[in-house]
Amino acid sequence: MKWIGEVLVSYGEGGVYNERMLDGARVWDPFRSKLAALYYRGKGIELEPAMRVLYLGAANGTTVSHVADYTDTVYAVEFAPRPMQDLLVVARRRENIVPVMADAARPEQYAPLVEMVDLLYQDVAQPNQAAIAIRNSVFLKKGGVLVLMLKTRSVDIRKEPAEVFRDTIETLEANGFAVKEHVWLEPYHHDHAAIVCRKL
Amino acid sequence: MPAYWFGDVEGGSCTPFSGNAREIAERARALRISMEDFEPLNWELAVSCGICHDRAEYLAKLREACFFAAERDIREQYAGKDTELLHMVRTLDEMDTVINLLSERVVEWYQIRQPAFSRKYRRTPSNLMVRKIREKNRGALGNVAGQVESLSAARTDLAREVSSRANRVLPNTSALIGGLVAARLMAEAGGLLPLARLPASTIQVLGAKTALFAHIRTHTPSPKHGVIFQHRRVHNAPRAVRGRVSRVLAGKLAIAARLDHYRGVAVPEFLERAQEKIDAAGMEGKA
Numbered sequence: 198m199k200w201i202g203e204v205l206v207s208y209g210e211g212g213v214y215n216e217r218m219l220d221g222a223r224v225w226d227p228f229r230s231k232l233a234a235l236y237y238r239g240k241g242i243e244l245e246p247a248m249r250v251l252y253l254g255a256a257n258g259t260t261v262s263h264v265a266d267y268t269d270t271v272y273a274v275e276f277a278p279r280p281m282q283d284l285l286v287v288a289r290r291r292e293n294i295v296p297v298m299a300d301a302a303r304p305e306q307y308a309p310l311v312e313m314v315d316l317l318y319q320d321v322a323q324p325n326q327a328a329i330a331i332r333n334s335v336f337l338k339k340g341g342v343l344v345l346m347l348k349t350r351s352v353d354i355r356k357e358p359a360e361v362f363r364d365t366i367e368t369l370e371a372n373g374f375a376v377k378e379h380v381w382l383e384p385y386h387h388d389h390a391a392i393v394c395r396k397l
Numbered sequence: 398m399p400a401y402w403f404g405d406v407e408g409g410s411c412t413p414f415s416g417n418a419r420e421i422a423e424r425a426r427a428l429r430i431s432m433e434d435f436e437p438l439n440w441e442l443a444v445s446c447g448i449c450h451d452r453a454e455y456l457a458k459l460r461e462a463c464f465f466a467a468e469r470d471i472r473e474q475y476a477g478k479d480t481e482l483l484h485m486v487r488t489l490d491e492m493d494t495v496i497n498l499l500s501e502r503v504v505e506w507y508q509i510r511q512p513a514f515s516r517k518y519r520r521t522p523s524n525l526m527v528r529k530i531r532e533k534n535r536g537a538l539g540n541v542a543g544q545v546e547s548l549s550a551a552r553t554d555l556a557r558e559v560s561s562r563a564n565r566v567l568p569n570t571s572a573l574i575g576g577l578v579a580a581r582l583m584a585e586a587g588g589l590l591p592l593a594r595l596p597a598s599t600i601q602v603l604g605a606k607t608a609l610f611a612h613i614r615t616h617t618p619s620p621k622h623g624v625i626f627q628h629r630r631v632h633n634a635p636r637a638v639r640g641r642v643s644r645v646l647a648g649k650l651a652i653a654a655r656l657d658h659y660r661g662v663a664v665p666e667f668l669e670r671a672q673e674k675i676d677a678a679g680m681e682g683k684a
Binding site: 270278281282285288289292293294295296297298304305307308309310311312313332335336 | 400401402425428429430431432435437438439440456457459460462463464466467468470471474475
């Protein structure tokens with residue numbers, strides 16, 4: 198990852214969401230992006246120029262734009278029309294983003310469009326987050342990496358976040374993933390955890 | 398037989414699909430893929446298929462189709478008759494908040510200028526109060542009061558428009574409970590389809606979230622009504638039968654919402670019987 202001093206940056210056309218610029222690089226704010234928070238916590242995997250990424254829960258395309266700065270191709274899946282409007286504008290100006298309007302829980306909807314990827318990144322506010330990741334793992338190469346941003350409050354508001362976290366890790370390990378790292382995203386995001394695993 | 402956006406592949410040979418972005422988008426939507434031993438595509442297949450020469454061209458074609466599909470899907474989702482109504486209701490509610498806040502503030506400000514003024518023993522409604530303040534004051538205070546007035550006028554217009562649009566979008570629900578309240582119910586539910594899927598018991602307490610959760614958590618008495626209280630049949634009913642009226646009304650609203658969503662036109666036979674039932678529920682207490 199590229200750092201200028203203590204600041205995480207990416208190189209690409211700026212002005213996507215009024216992000217700060219530093220020496221011609223786009224500052225990647227950990228308080229706005231969970232993936233940036235993961236790097237600030239000293240975890241996560243290096244994004245490489247040759248990587249192909251399947252990004253579930255692309256939202257407004259803020260984090261997507263940074264990931265696209267680092268990687269070869271990003272398949273950005275988003276379901277809701279309002280954020281999709283923004284995502285399309287971002288994708289128009291970044292030729293390595295393929296915007297896909299579909300439900301991440303139903304990969305059969307976009308299966309004819311998406312190729313094999315090296316990284317599966319998931320940030321969706323759904324109760325069945327582990328199941329969604331497992332269903333999408335068909336697009337992930339053997340040995341590829343899954344980065345799952347777990348919104349524990351979306352899974353079950355009545356359960357303790359730590360319990361949801363544990364359950365999710367167990368489900369992933371039982372379904373062909375080896376968990377490499379798991380970390381809470383405090384102080385950047387509350388009750389959010391990141392799980393990094395490798396597909397066996 | 399694996400089918401991808403650019404063609405069908407069988408036993409190593411590929412039948413390309415030639416079409417423009419729109420046709421590819423249609424094809425991708427129509428393809429029924431089984432995820433059982435599904436094999437994701439390899440972009441080089443598209444080259445051997447004769448669809449493109451290199452990766453850049455591959456991505457450009459795919460992107461064009463994806464943009465088309467996404468724009469089409471967004472348009473289709475927004476075309477729902479309820480989408481704009483939803484925003485109109487929310488704007489209306491927010492305008493109410495703003496108008497109340499500003500008129501309170503303007504009156505407070507006026508009291509500083511007129512130390513002898515007090516609202517005690519006066520029954521001036523706040524809109525008249527604001528008008529008086531505008532007439533009597535120049536400069537910023539009078540200006541702001543004038544803005545509050547024109548905001549109120551815009552609010553009245555908007556309310557009328559919400560009501561008439563609700564009559565079109567929710568003909569049955571509006572007939573039972575009035576356009577404005579029908580629109581509010583729909584906004585609480587988040588749309589016409591979500592409203593049509595709600596059980597009557599939920600419709601009865603839509604908009605009474607605080608009371609409902611207080612009931613669930615600490616066993617305070619359950620709320621009898623939410624948004625539907627705004628309808629005269631509920632708030633004019635004698636206390637003793639109010640719960641009954643709102644229960645019956647909510648039951649009929651649940652049916653009405655489903656008619657609105659699945660048929661989209663007013664159903665007079667249903668409405669007539671429903672009105673009778675609701676009226677009867679209100680009469681029982683008096684008999």
